[in-house]
Amino acid sequence: MNVEITDLTRRLGRTQAVAGVTLAAGPGVVGLLGPNGAGKTSLLRMLATVLPPSSGRIRLLGLDPGDHRERRRIRRRLGYLPQHLGYYPGFTVVEFVEYFALLKEMPAAAVPRAVAAAVERVGLGGQARAKLRTLSGGMLRRVGIAQAIVNEPDLILLDEPTAGLDPEQRVSFRALLRDLGGTGTVIVSTHLVEDVGAACTDVALLRQGKLVFRGTPGELTARGEGTDAAGDAPLERGYSAVLASAVQAGTDPAQARP
Numbered sequence: 001m002n003v004e005i006t007d008l009t010r011r012l013g014r015t016q017a018v019a020g021v022t023l024a025a026g027p028g029v030v031g032l033l034g035p036n037g038a039g040k041t042s043l044l045r046m047l048a049t050v051l052p053p054s055s056g057r058i059r060l061l062g063l064d065p066g067d068h069r070e071r072r073r074i075r076r077r078l079g080y081l082p083q084h085l086g087y088y089p090g091f092t093v094v095e096f097v098e099y100f101a102l103l104k105e106m107p108a109a110a111v112p113r114a115v116a117a118a119v120e121r122v123g124l125g126g127q128a129r130a131k132l133r134t135l136s137g138g139m140l141r142r143v144g145i146a147q148a149i150v151n152e153p154d155l156i157l158l159d160e161p162t163a164g165l166d167p168e169q170r171v172s173f174r175a176l177l178r179d180l181g182g183t184g185t186v187i188v189s190t191h192l193v194e195d196v197g198a199a200c201t202d203v204a205l206l207r208q209g210k211l212v213f214r215g216t217p218g219e220l221t222a223r224g225e226g227t228d229a230a231g232d233a234p235l236e237r238g239y240s241a242v243l244a245s246a247v248q249a250g251t252d253p254a255q256a257r258p
């Protein structure tokens, strides 16, 4: 298993952003779903080794991110697209991706070819020398994906990668996801349930910091069958049905309080 987390929690201010999540993932693409504020970003940040947990256990690629030396080894094999990726507007696409390749301690001799391949893979070969300030929001998102995959990571964490991508780009991005999941573990947070149906081998659904569903997209779809759950597509109805039954089961921390 590339990801093994046990009873993971994280408090942020007065909010229990992640409230006891246990999850394991091997090669494949896990779609991380959940309503606004469910804890997806907080969970991804802990997996990306940028946010320490309040409690619980994490092992990534068989290593302990709490140990300084092991964390460094994890980071070399990790790709992370944060929800909001800062950038230097004067950098070109290639300069930006190169910068991340060097931060990930890739051997300098391997960098130019790896950068060119990553930029090509996200469909930005024609903009390689363009300055970031001249790119559209969707193109910037693709530059973000390129920096995440430049080191051919074994663990890839993508926080809403399809936000801002046009339909054509979303289709080619899903193909890239399937490709990446063939060798490594990809965890991708999204609000687009159709991304999950098209590209994910597994689904994890969070609600109020808790894991309320873990299974395949087919199993999530099945949860909506025969119900009057809201949704325009079978997978969306499964998503709504799981959330509705989570409320009834009292997984709502606000409701669980005496």
Ligand SMILES: Nc1ncnc2c1ncn2[C@@H]1O[C@H](COP(=O)(O)OP(=O)(O)OP(=O)(O)O)[C@@H](O)[C@H]1O
Pocket (backbone or CB within 6 Å): 012, 013, 014, 015, 016, 017, 034, 035, 036, 037, 038, 039, 040, 041, 042, 043
């Ligand atoms: N720095 C912070 N300080 C206090 N509370 C925070 C902080 N960051 C996040 N939270 C809270 O933690 C909870 C989980 O937030 P998180 O961003 O992980 O959810 P999310 O599922 O990614 O949401 P979205 O779909 O809106 O991006 C939310 O209630 C949020 O308000």
